[in-house]
Amino acid sequence: MSKNIKVNAAILIIGNEILSGRTQDTNTSTLATWLNSIGIKVDEVRVVPDEENMIVETLNFLRKTYDYVFTTGGIGPTHDDITAQSVSKAFGKKYEIHKEAFKILESYYKPGEFNEGRQKMVWMPSDAELILNPTSGAPGFSLENVFCLPGVPSILKSMLGGLKNKIVGGEPILSSTISLRTIESEIANSLTKVQKDNKDVEIGSYPFFQAGKLGVSIVIRSENQSKIDACNSQILDFVKKKKIEVVDR
């Protein structure tokens, strides 16, 4: 029997550099792919500037609405890194030196190099649990259902492994893709029928351009492989009748 527990999450991207267009966010895709693999569905993403009130309000809404919230960005040493103090305020917790984080960074740096700027990175909400950082020392932290990660993509990726035992997901979300040499409007009606017959399966249709040719990828997502298989065969049925070429599946 399937556990059939639905677990959801929101991602909160903190940083002016995303809103200005200067930096292309890639953490959403990294986090969402990883969360899906452990049975957690991302239901919403928000990007907000480095402004305390905005972070506090948004975080308080998201953490009460979703099972988990993952924040990225704003935990470095400079003046525009205000995630830890904002999370403290959102939870009504003291913003203080985390003793374990202090020890970690004190031994990570050479004697004399653990300066004031770096010491900012050990200030966290009281009761925060550390998320270890195998890449660059400075840990992230979690508090209740909120997990605060850095904005630098390679560092964020290296920290996900350490989160596994802190997060409980549901059934992994499975997906299957069928790529067709067609255009969306040729299959729209048939696909609508398949979606109506399979209401609890998520069916997406995505046009693509590849090597100068148009195509459509149909993506089917569910926790249940047999439901995906059923959709797949209904799709392949109408594809065959319409004499559409299957490019990849």
Place this chain on the structure above:
Amino acid sequence: MSKNIKVNAAILIIGNEILSGRTQDTNTSTLATWLNSIGIKVDEVRVVPDEENMIVETLNFLRKTYDYVFTTGGIGPTHDDITAQSVSKAFGKKYEIHKEAFKILESYYKPGEFNEGRQKMVWMPSDAELILNPTSGAPGFSLENVFCLPGVPSILKSMLGGLKNKIVGGEPILSSTISLRTIESEIANSLTKVQKDNKDVEIGSYPFFQAGKLGVSIVIRSENQSKIDACNSQILDFVKKKKIEVVDR
């Protein structure tokens, strides 16, 4: 004298494929960069699934909070494209055939090819104004302060030119970047001082790794070039005192 009008916007990305991690959103960065160039600051981005209630609620909040809202995605011919009907509902408008859009697509396609799937793309909220699509025919639309664009990045880009006379921005947001061969914690205190001295300028600090070396880019943003110049010279002052190499500016 500067106009000094602050105009802001939100971006609403509609699509399960972004939330699942399958597709990497690039439209935020495209739109934000373009909006900055015409004097509009993006204050928030939200990504929501293809679910009518979620789109309606989110859109109604954003359009009342920000000067402009730009949506991307969900205006194609398939069952998962529900932006136009959701926008109709959000505004309490009829969802109906847009006569001009019908004419455009009728003449765009060969006789007999303007099928039912394609005709879905001319259903819009009543009173919608078209946003012409020079790439693939099917237009976007605007209603009051809401502008609905497609999700395919190349098509979205091709439609921005047609928006210019429909949108009134403020002073263009200027920016300047100084890249230094240093690490953030070495300059954090000095940079905090510069930010305190220049409160209405946005100063961001972004670590980078390039050709095996660490560095920090400092990005200064303001509508006012002389304020940017003042920050720049304060930063170059402390950089010189600390004997930090300037990599690029």
